[in-house]
Amino acid sequence: MKIQKAASEIFRSLNSAAQIEPFSKRGIRFSQEEAYAVAREVATMRGGHVLGRKIGFTNRSIWPIYNVHEPIWGVITDKTIEYASENQVTVNLSGFCEPRLEPEIVLGLNRAIPQGPSISDIVDCVAWIAPGFEIVDSVYPNWDFALEDTIISGGLHGRLIVGQKYDPPENLEEILNSISVELFLNDKIREEGLGSNVLDGPISALKYLQKGIDNHNGEPELKPGDVVTTGTLTDAMPILAGEEWSAVFSGFTTMHLSIKCI
Numbered sequence: 505m506k507i508q509k510a511a512s513e514i515f516r517s518l519n520s521a522a523q524i525e526p527f528s529k530r531g532i533r534f535s536q537e538e539a540y541a542v543a544r545e546v547a548t549m550r551g552g553h554v555l556g557r558k559i560g561f562t563n564r565s566i567w568p569i570y571n572v573h574e575p576i577w578g579v580i581t582d583k584t585i586e587y588a589s590e591n592q593v594t595v596n597l598s599g600f601c602e603p604r605l606e607p608e609i610v611l612g613l614n615r616a617i618p619q620g621p622s623i624s625d626i627v628d629c630v631a632w633i634a635p636g637f638e639i640v641d642s643v644y645p646n647w648d649f650a651l652e653d654t655i656i657s658g659g660l661h662g663r664l665i666v667g668q669k670y671d672p673p674e675n676l677e678e679i680l681n682s683i684s685v686e687l688f689l690n691d692k693i694r695e696e697g698l699g700s701n702v703l704d705g706p707i708s709a710l711k712y713l714q715k716g717i718d719n720h721n722g723e724p725e726l727k728p729g730d731v732v733t734t735g736t737l738t739d740a741m742p743i744l745a746g747e748e749w750s751a752v753f754s755g756f757t758t759m760h761l762s763i764k765c766i
Contacts, residue, residue: 506532506534506538507541507542507545508545510527510532510542510656511542511545511546511656514542514546514643514656514657514658515546515549515550517643517657518546518550518643518657518658519550521598521599521600521601522601522643523602523642523643523644523645524643524644525644526644526649526650526653527652527653528649528650528652528653533650533652534652534655534656535652536720537720537721539652539655539656540655540720540722540723541722542655542656543578543579543656543657543658543659544722544723546656546657546658547578547579547658550581550583551581551583552582552583552584553581553582554579554580554581554724555580555582555585555729555730555731556579556580556613556726556731556732556733557577557578557579557580557726557730557732557733558577558578558579558580558638558659558661558664558732558733559575559577559659559709559710559712559732559733559734559735560575560576560577560578560640560654560659560660560661560735561574561575561576561651561654562575562701562702562703562709562712562734562735562736563697563701563702563703563735563736563737563738564703565701565739566736566739569739570647570649571649571650572651573651574651575703575709575712575713575716576651576654576655576659577659577713577716578655578658578659578660578661579661579724580661580664580731584661584662584663585663585664585666585731586663586664586665586666587665587666588665588668588761591635591667591668591759591760591761591762592761592763592764593665593763593764594764594765594766595639595663595665595763595764595765595766596766597743597744597745597765597766600639600641601641601642602641602645602647602742603639603640603641603742603743604639604640604642604647604740604741604742604743605637605638605639605640605687605740605741605742605743605749605763606637606639606640606735606736606737606738606740606741607635607636607637607685607687607695607736607737607738607751607753607761608635608637608702608733608734608735608736608737609633609635609636609680609683609699609702609706609733609753610633610635610636610664610666610667610731610732610733610734611630611632611633611706611710611732611733611734612630612631612632612634612669612732613629613630613631613726613727613728613730613731613732614629614630614631614728614729615628615629615728616629616725616726616728617629617710617726619718620715620718621711621714623677623707623708623711626707626711626714627676627677627707630672630676630707631672632669632670632671632672633669633670633672633676633680633756634666634667634668634669634670634759635667635668635751635753635759635760635761636664636665636666636667636733636761637664637665637749637751637761637763638661638662638663638664638665638733638736639662639663639664639665639743640660640661640662640740641660641661641662642657642660643657644657664731664733665761665763666731666733667759667761668759670756670757670759673756676707677705677707679755679756680699680705680706680707680756681698681699681700681704681705682698682699682700682755683698683699683737683753683754683755683756684696684697684698684699684737684753684754684755685697685698685737685738685751685752685753685754686751686752686754687738687741687749687750687751688749688750688751688752689741689749690747690748691750694741695738695739695741696738697736697737697738698737699737699755701737702734702735702736703734703735706734709734709735710734713726713732714726743765744765746765746766747765748763748764748765749762749763749765750762750763
């Protein structure tokens with residue numbers, strides 16, 4: 505009953521872009537098992553075909569900012585993913601509460617990841633890499649929450665924009681760790697980051713995700729064709745209608761992605 509009631513409230517909040525008081529501030533606490541069970545209920549209620557996962561809070565440098573202490577994950581569906589064929593998109597922000605933008609490295613899978621994988625096992629499962637923007641959103645005012653609050657709201661996932669796909673290079677782990685990003689607002693640089701900020705690198709983040717899926721009952725397995733976005737290389741930046749954001753990823757090949765907010 506507790507899980508279903510929370511899921512219904514989160515679904516209504518997400519559906520109407522109306523913020524709510526965090527459950528943790530009401531004295532309603534969830535174990536991680538319960539929180540992910542709520543998230544699965546919410547995902548079912550929202551509908552759409554599950555196409556993969558987002559991993560959040562992989563950048564340890566921002567943990568103190570959001571009062572969290574470990575990564576989380578949520579599902580990506582065909583309702584929340586968009587491919588930018590020319591590395592630029594326009595996004596209407598009216599359906600979000602307090603949206604923020606994160607430049608990320610996105611990975612596509614060519615096979616299911618085995619249980620207890622090594623780094624080389626993970627590398628062998630990567631079909632492509634791409635630059636990405638995740639729009640994250642908080643149904644809790646002022647981005648003030650506890651970790652389990654973020655899990656039950658779908659990992660704060662709002663939208664994933666995926667840029668041009670590239671074949672994985674040799675030495676994939678090292679290349680991804682060394683990728684740098686410059687994030688621009690209206691042509692003025694706002695943030696910089698590195699692939700190594702993401703839980704010691706995007707491949708390590710994917711390994712963390714697989715371990716979490718293995719350890720949580722009821723979590724769907726990753727499958728061939730799934731998309732995983734591995735977490736922000738910078739802090740999440742608040743975005744507003746009328747702004748244009750762009751990112752330049754360097755270190756493998758130069759990858760560009762831009763977003764116009766309306």
